[in-house]
Every structure is written in structure tokens, then in C-alpha cells.
Amino acid sequence: MKKSAAAPAADKQLVMIVDDEPDMLLMLKRVVTRQCGCEVILASTGLAALRELESCRPDVVVTDIKMPDLDGLHLLKKITELDKTISVIIMTGYGTIEMAVQALKDGAYDFLQKPFDNDHIVRVIRYCLERTRLLRDNRQLQEKLDDLALPQGFVGQSPALRKVLDLIARIADTDATVLIRGESGTGKELAARALHELSNRKQHRMITVNCPALPEQILESELFGYSKGAFTGAAQDKKGLFLAADRSTILLDEIADIPVPVQTKLLRVLQEKEIQPLGQNNTIRIDARVVASTNQDLEARITAGEFRADLFYRLNVVTVKMPSLLDMREDIPLLVHHFLERYKRQHSRPELLIAPEALQFLCQQQWPGNVRELQHTIKRAVLLAPGNIITVSDVCIADEKSDPQRCPEDRMLKLCNLSYHEAKAEVVQQFTIVYLRQLLSRHQGNVTAAARESGLERQAFQRIMRRYAILSTDFRGDKLGG
Ligand SMILES: Nc1ncnc2c1ncn2[C@@H]1O[C@H](COP(=O)(O)OP(=O)(O)OP(=O)(O)O)[C@@H](O)[C@H]1O
Ligand SMILES: [Mg+2]
Structure with missing residues (x-):
């Protein structure tokens, strides 16, 4: 066992190379140290590598397959049991291709056939170093998220969100009417759900009324119900939503849009705690907790005579003001991680990671839709990202839509926020993906023909396809034009 340094510097990534050929170890150590800017640790057998893994966590392990004590496949299994974020590259010699294929199935990132080109191995190791870094960032965010213990559906730990969630927790188990205010997309409905879920009414279903969706007459009969014959078309008694919300919570979503006559009736319900279905003389007592939400300037609507001031005061016993995303900007990485995990699962893209530059880009946007x-x-990025890493261009598509002319230049300008090497890598990646997809599309998914036209070896072509998660089946005739 030889080490290049006693312990890796804290900020340097670590590559472990495992091979029973001393010359190979020395050659790789020289190349990797010089060209990947990381620390290198060497192990001359599989067992020696395992012992070393007890005390250090490399980012990448490059291992030979055939070794005397513990072979590469078994070492790979042990590594994945120990830490799934370590990227493993398998080196294969003559006659071990089948084992290498098995290694890919078992979770190795890539395999390299000996003898290999130094530039190639450097590229693969660099990619793996980045992959491991992203996987570890991801794991850290997940751990943070697991520790937060927030009401169902909420993600974030900014003071602005904490403050509002504290208020929700304090008022949830009371009967106080609550007015939830905030810009569009800030989580008003989520807050209403949290109020309900944290209350002793939670065993009953919360009723949500989307006020603007219903015309005046229908809104009134939906809210308060009616009896048979109350109006033309009332063929039988109908229970209103307030009655359905008895002993539960009723959310009046977008309350500002309720017509004034319905506002008057609503005021009576809030004051008297009873409803009178259309066409009935008697009233019914109701125990429904009322929560209303709006993104509009209710005070301005009152001044304009469009909203009753007395209803406003009745609703506004407690106000919950949801923060805009800009007020909780520090939560963007956690939110991105949360949504990314959800959509990766939903759309079966478990390999997908987000590049730090893309995350940084998202943190700098204005987010009018919160x-x-x-x-x-x-x-959208999960659905459309062509490669396994979400890049800046995958998350700036919205700009393209709003102004298609400006976007190519915008994209270039955004690249200028990156270092030269990062920007170049980004452009090369974009180009490679478009290039491969074009060729595969032209040859209807026939990899041999596409590789021939590109002048690349079939194997090399396939390796690049795998790196960017491009599937030949996506280009087969039956999928075209669909
Ligand atoms: N802090 C948060 N953590 C996780 N998800 C959130 C958060 N805030 C909002 N969301 C999600 O954002 C989306 C929009 O939230 P919601 O529908 O509650 O917003 P809203 O304020 O009612 O919007 P609108 O005014 O347009 O009706 C939902 O999918 C919700 O789950
Ligand atoms: Mg809403």
C-alpha cells in the first residue's frame, strides 16, 4: 500500500486506485494527480482497498477486475454497501468484458478497457468526481430536510417561513377565522391545509371552495344548499358545502372575487354560525371553521365598494401572510432538492443531479410566480434535461419562451458567469447531446450506422450515449413523429 499523501487536504477530492500491477498504479497515480487536481491513494489488492476504506472515504474508486484476493466485482459490492455516493470505475483487461457489464449492472459508473488512452481516463474520473460531489451535496440537503419536521408539504427553514409556520401552529387548534394573504404561488392553500391538519378537526375532510370558478347563483346554492323546488331545475334537496364542512374546515379560496350579495350572506353565516338553504324557512346550525385566502389588495377593493368592510373584519380575525419566494430566498436550494426528488421519482430519472451553477442561477432569479x-x-427540467446533470440551460427555458430572439445570447451571457473551463464543458455537453441525437434520429436509433457516420467507434459512441442518458430506443421508427 502506498499513499501519495498522509491525508487528503480537506478541500481536495480523493481518488483511490486499486490494481495488482505496480506499473499501472504508478502510471495512473502520476496522470490523475497531475490532471485531475485531486489526492490519490493506491491499493495493490482488493482486501487492502477494503481496509483503507474503513478509515477514508474516497470520491472515486478506479479498480481492476481481476485481482488475487478480492476481485473488482466484490469490491464494488462492498463499496456500494458502504457509501452509494462513491463513483466506481472498473478497469478491464482481456477476457473480462462480461464481468464489466455485470459491474455496470451492479452500480459501477463506467468501465475502461485496457490499454486505455490517458485523456479518456482523466475525462471519466473528472466526471465521476463531479458526480460524487453532487451526490454528496444532495445527501446533505436531504439530511437537512429530514431534520426540519415541518407541517405536511412545507419545505424551508428561512426566518420568514419559520415565523409564519409558528403562527399557523399556534392558531391551528382554535376556531378563529383566518385570512391567508400572499402573492400567487406562495403556498396559501398549503397553509390552509396545515391549519386543518394541525387542528382537532383533521379527522373530517376539509372543504375547499374555489370562489372565482363559480358564477354568483351557483356559488350561493353550492355554499348554502337548497331544497327541492327552490328554483327551476332544483329537482331535489342539495346539501351545501358549509353543511359538508360541519365539524371540519372550509377554505374559501380567492375570497376577493365573491359577488357582494353572496358576501352579505356569508357575513350572516360568520355572525350567526347558521345557514339557511335556498327555499327553506328554517336555519341550520353549523360548526365550520372558516379559512379564507386571497392574493388581492382587499383594502383597495373595500375602497372601490367591491368588498364589504364588515365581512373583511369578520374574516380577518387572524391574518397569515405567506412570504414571497424572494423573502425566503435562502430556502431555494432545499425547495429545489425537494421538487427534484419528487419529479425524479415520478418520471423515473433516478440518476439526475443538478449542477451547482444551475442551482446558483435559480437562487438569483426574481420568481414572480413564487x-x-x-x-x-x-x-420541466426533469422532463427535458437531455443529460444526467441539470445545467443552467435546462432551467432558463422560461426566458426563451418569453423572448425567443434574445435567448441564445442570454444563454451565452449566463455562461460568462462560469469559469472558462466550466463554460466550455457546458457548451461541449450541449453540442454533444444535440449532435448524437441528430445522428440517431437520422438513423432511426441504429447506433452502428450513427457511429459510422460520426467517424467514432461504436463503443465510444455508446459510451457517450450512456453518459448523457441517450437511449437509442427513443429514435426507433415507432416513436418518431409521436
Ligand atoms: N414552502 C413550501 N414548500 C413546499 N412546497 C410549497 C411551499 N410553498 C408552496 N409550495 C407548493 O407550491 C405550489 C403552490 O402552492 P399553493 O397552491 O398553496 O399556492 P397559493 O398561494 O394558493 O397560489 P395561488 O394564489 O396561485 O392560488 C403547491 O404545489 C405547493 O405545494
Ligand atoms: Mg391557491
Whole structure:
């Protein structure tokens, strides 16, 4: 066992190379130390590597397959049991290709056939170093998220969000009417759900009324119900939503849009705690907790005579003001991680990671549509990102839509925030993906033909396809034009 240094510097990543050929170890150590800017640790057998793994956690392990004591496949298994974020590259010699294929199935990132080109191994190791870094960032965010213990659905730890969640927790188990205010997409409905879930009414279903969706007449009969014959078309008695919300919570979503006559009736319900279905003389007592939400300037609506001031005061016993995403900007990484995990699962893209530059880009945006807009941006990136890493261009598609002319230049300008090497890598990646997809599309998914036209070896072509998660089946005839 030989080490290049006693212990890796804290900020340096670590590559472990395992091979029983001393010359190979020395050659790789020289190349990797010089060109990957990381620490290197060497092990001459599989067992020696395992012993070393007890005390250090490399980012990348490059291992031979055939070794006397413990072979590469078994070492790979032990490594994945120990820490799934370590990227493993398998080196294969003559006659071990089948084992290498098995290694890929078992979770190795890539395999390299000996003898290999130094530039190639450097590229693969660099990619793996980045991959491990992203996986570990991801794991850290997940651990943070697991520790937060927030009401169902909420993510974030900014003071602005904490303050509002504290208020929700304090008032949830009271009967106080609550007015939830905030810009569009800030989580008003989520807050209403939290109020309900944290109350002793939670065993009953919360009723949500989307006020603007219903015309005046229908809104009134939906809210308060009616009896048979109350109006033309009332063929039988109908229970209103207030009655359905008895002993539960009723959310009047977008309350500002309720017509004034319905406002008057609502005021009576809030004052008297009873409803009178249309066409009935008697009233019914109701125990429904009322929560209302709006993103509008209710005070201005009152001044304009469009909203009753007395209803406003009745609703506004407690105000919960949801923060805009800009007020909780520090929560963006956690939110991105949360949505990314959700959509990766939903769309079966478990390998997908987000590049730090893309995350940084998301943290700098204005987000007029708040959390919902961020959520949609991540969903779109998961659906459309061509490679396994979400890059800046995958999350700036919204700009492209709003002004298609400006976007190519914008994209270039955004690249200028990166270092030269990062920007170049980004452009090369974009180009490679478009290039491969074009060729595969032209040859209807026939990899041999596409590789021939590109002038690359079939194997090399396939390796690049795998790196960017490009599937030949996506280009087969039956999928085209669909
Ligand atoms: N802090 C948060 N953590 C996780 N998800 C959130 C958060 N805030 C909002 N969301 C999500 O954002 C989306 C929009 O939230 P919601 O519908 O509650 O917003 P809203 O304020 O009612 O919007 P609108 O005014 O447009 O009706 C939902 O998918 C919700 O789950
Ligand atoms: Mg809403």
C-alpha cells in the first residue's frame, strides 16, 4: 500500500486506485494527480482497498477486475454497501468484458478497457468526481430536510417561513377565522391545509371552495344548499358545502372575487354560525371553521365598494401572510432538492443531479410566480434535461419562451458567469447531446450506422450515449413523429 499523501487536504477530492500491477498504479497515480487536481491513494489488492476504506472515504474508486484476493466485482459490492455516493470505475483487461457489464449492472459508473488512452481516463474520473460531489451535496440537503419536521408539504427553514409556520401552529387548534394573504404561488392553500391538519378537526375532510370558478347563483346554492323546488331545475334537496364542512374546515379560496350579495350572506353565516338553504324557512346550525385566502389588495377593493368592510373584519380575525419566494430566498436550494426528488421519482430519472451553477442561477432569479413557478421549472427540467446533470440551460427555458430572439445570447451571457473551463464543458455537453441525437434520429436509433457516420467507434459512441442518458430506443421508427 502506498499513499501519495498522509491525508487528503480537506478541500481536495480523493481518488483511490486499486490494481495488482505496480506499473499501472504508478502510471495512473502520476496522470490523475497531475490532471485531475485531486489526492490519490493506491491499493495493490482488493482486501487492502477494503481496509483503507474503513478509515477514508474516497470520491472515486478506479479498480481492476481481476485481482488475487478480492476481485473488482466484490469490491464494488462492498463499496456500494458502504457509501452509494462513491463513483466506481472498473478497469478491464482481456477476457473480462462480461464481468464489466455485470459491474455496470451492479452500480459501477463506467468501465475502461485496457490499454486505455490517458485523456479518456482523466475525462471519466473528472466526471465521476463531479458526480460524487453532487451526490454528496444532495445527501446533505436531504439530511437537512429530514431534520426540519415541518407541517405536511412545507419545505424551508428561512426566518420568514419559520415565523409564519409558528403562527399557523399556534392558531391551528382554535376556531378563529383566518385570512391567508400572499402573492400567487406562495403556498396559501398549503397553509390552509396545515391549519386543518394541525387542528382537532383533521379527522373530517376539509372543504375547499374555489370562489372565482363559480358564477354568483351557483356559488350561493353550492355554499348554502337548497331544497327541492327552490328554483327551476332544483329537482331535489342539495346539501351545501358549509353543511359538508360541519365539524371540519372550509377554505374559501380567492375570497376577493365573491359577488357582494353572496358576501352579505356569508357575513350572516360568520355572525350567526347558521345557514339557511335556498327555499327553506328554517336555519341550520353549523360548526365550520372558516379559512379564507386571497392574493388581492382587499383594502383597495373595500375602497372601490367591491368588498364589504364588515365581512373583511369578520374574516380577518387572524391574518397569515405567506412570504414571497424572494423573502425566503435562502430556502431555494432545499425547495429545489425537494421538487427534484419528487419529479425524479415520478418520471423515473433516478440518476439526475443538478449542477451547482444551475442551482446558483435559480437562487438569483426574481420568481414572480413564487414557489409554484420554481416547482414548474424543476419539473420541466426533469422532463427535458437531455443529460444526467441539470445545467443552467435546462432551467432558463422560461426566458426563451418569453423572448425567443434574445435567448441564445442570454444563454451565452449566463455562461460568462462560469469559469472558462466550466463554460466550455457546458457548451461541449450541449453540442454533444444535440449532435448524437441528430445522428440517431437520422438513423432511426441504429447506433452502428450513427457511429459510422460520426467517424467514432461504436463503443465510444455508446459510451457517450450512456453518459448523457441517450437511449437509442427513443429514435426507433415507432416513436418518431409521436
Ligand atoms: N414552502 C413550501 N414548500 C413546499 N412546497 C410549497 C411551499 N410553498 C408552496 N409550495 C407548493 O407550491 C405550489 C403552490 O402552492 P399553493 O397552491 O398553496 O399556492 P397559493 O398561494 O394558493 O397560489 P395561488 O394564489 O396561485 O392560488 C403547491 O404545489 C405547493 O405545494
Ligand atoms: Mg391557491
